[in-house]
Amino acid sequence: MIKLSIVIPTYNMGDYLERSLNYLSAQNNDFHDLFEVVVVDDGSSDDTGNVADKYAGNFQNFSYNFKPRDNTSCRAAARNLGISKCTGDHIMFMDSGVIVTPDFVQKQIAFCDAYPNDVLIHHVIGLFASPQHEAMGLLEQAGPSTLQQAIAELQKFPIWCDEREEIYELVNNDLTLLPAPWALSWTCALAAPRQKILQIEGFDESFIGWGGEDIDFGFRLHEAGCTFRTVGNSITTVHWPHAPLEPGAKPQTPKFHKKHQKLETGILSLLDGYHANHFMLRLESLVIKGMRTPVPVEIQNAIQNIQNDGNTHLIMGSSDVSMLLQLPKTSHIMLHRKSDTLNVQQLLSEVAVQHSLCIATQYGDSHFNSLILFDVVGYMPPALRDIILEEALRISERVFVVCCSEQKRAEKSRLEGVETSLFLGWRYWTNDELKDSFQKHGGFPEAVSRADNAVLYEIQKSA
Incomplete structure (x- = not known):
């Protein structure tokens, strides 16, 4: 029985995909039959397919899905293809280059068993770090068995930390206290119940380009009744730093607000998720x-x-x-x-x-x-x-x-x-x-x- 499906959309990121698959293949043996990995290749022209073939045998449940590139190609469409291939009770979305500790799947499944109808926002470090940062050596020298120690060292550098930590600390990790927890839902590392995802019909494929589709996805899950949770540092992922894929691109939050026309979406069109939640807490209470x-x-x-x-x-x-x-x-x-x-x-x-x-x-x-x-x-x-x-x-x-x-x-x-x-x-x-x-x-x-x-x-x- 598959409890967890991990969807990895990728485009010309073969070397980063290899890192993700390497760390996922090192999960505790007792859990390999409980999760599946679904790779969606969004029309890559590099060696992504060869990387998938190389690691396919390391998993009991693995699929590689190639989606030809066209003018409608986008992250939302790639993730939706991945969703259609999933069989697990919960689906986790993971970016190419996200790496995890050997007990990651074990902890993720334990969370899903405890909160079967909830969304888990993972703790992510390294998302805004430069690939030239002085601490990259810690990551490059680490492996699955030593990643946890590397994470502890990397978090001593503020640029490596998850910028959402301040809002988590403000509510003691209880995201139910936030007016817009969905504004923190980055799908580089996020898990949700498959039935709820199917209920809202997945991602909105009209979001072409970078940003917006994940916040829209989280917003609609919230509207569908999902509770959002985080478990802080107890389930940490590392986003391997890389150069911006779309330099200068801005999140499509104005488009998102135009679609939903809510107070919260309007505020998010002006502020990031952290400051938007701060603002709305103040607005509501004072x-x-x-x-x-x-x-x-x-x-x-x-x-x-x-x-x-x-x-x-x-x-x-x-x-x-x-x-x-x-x-x-x-x-x-x-x-x-x-x-x-x-x-x-x-x-x-x-x-x-x-x-x-x-x-x-x-x-x-x-x-x-x-x-x-x-x-x-x-x-x-x-x-x-x-x-x-x-x-x-x-x-x-x-x-x-x-x-x-x-x-x-x-x-x-x-x-x-x-x-x-x-x-x-x-x-x-x-x-x-x-x-x-x-x-x-x-x-x-x-x-x-x-x-x-x-x-x-x-x-x-x-x-």
Whole structure:
């Protein structure tokens, strides 16, 4: 019975594939009948096929699959071919050049037995190290039996460490505490239940080129109900350093966000997985607390008057249901706290409620007659505030901002300790600072409406 299938897609990386197969063939003997190796050659012109033939006899279960190269060739398609050849309960994806200790399969199968429905994100060292790094000698002199000692020495060099370690330590390896654990799912070394992979239909082959297909894969596994886990250093893989295969290539996270249109995917289009999770943790736990105060009646009345013109009106950043019930012409709501989104969706089922920060939305130019942006902009770092405002001005004919009074904002800052934020630029901003930001996008006229604790402004579009 095959418990684990290891899929290795490769393209003109024969020497790196040989390293992977050499270390995999040295697995503890008692487990050779429990795993299979599936190599997918994505149209290589080097000696990849000969390498596969050389090592095929070292495994009880091994297949080599050649996929002719064409203009649709990509990592996603190669992995999907590998998936179709797998018979194991779990599938692990491994890049050419990833090497493992002799107890790797044993530990991986033990994890799969303990967590049969979960995704395992492996600890990977060496992914960002240079092949010219001074410590390469440690790796070159190692073999399967001494790899663990080499790993201990290599981890003394920061460039060799897995850059995700900081976020792992933040949550004590409990990825269920992260809002977007899938953002850490690099398929250079990742395992998931085969049935879940088949359920989501594998990788999206529209991701041609480097980056994006693995994050999209992880996101859809998460949406399908998979729990993501890591076991830290107890299961470590080494990514043998090599020169960039596609120098200058950028991850396709904007394409990924365009596909899914979620708050998390929007944040990931701006930040890497580590900082995106940090950001979303902060957003969920602190930012919205300052939005809990009731909106003054004067401001509500002004918004009602604005919404009398037209039929499509978006409110962003307020989960005050009592106020929203007084604004029956609201057609869309965007909220940045997931629990608030679910609550408002249940209470206002006739309104389109999204978990979103208004980043690269799917809406066309001037789709909305009005967009009311609540005081969330008073919390955001300037760069993100600019992105939100630019998109708001694009998708709506008129854009209004509800700002707390500076006294109220200062009180919240003291009460909630936001001034000690880990994020550069994440604090409560004064109205003068906000005014400077808004003026980048047009004008910041006199207030449309004022109340004791809030002001409603309209941002004029640039000519």
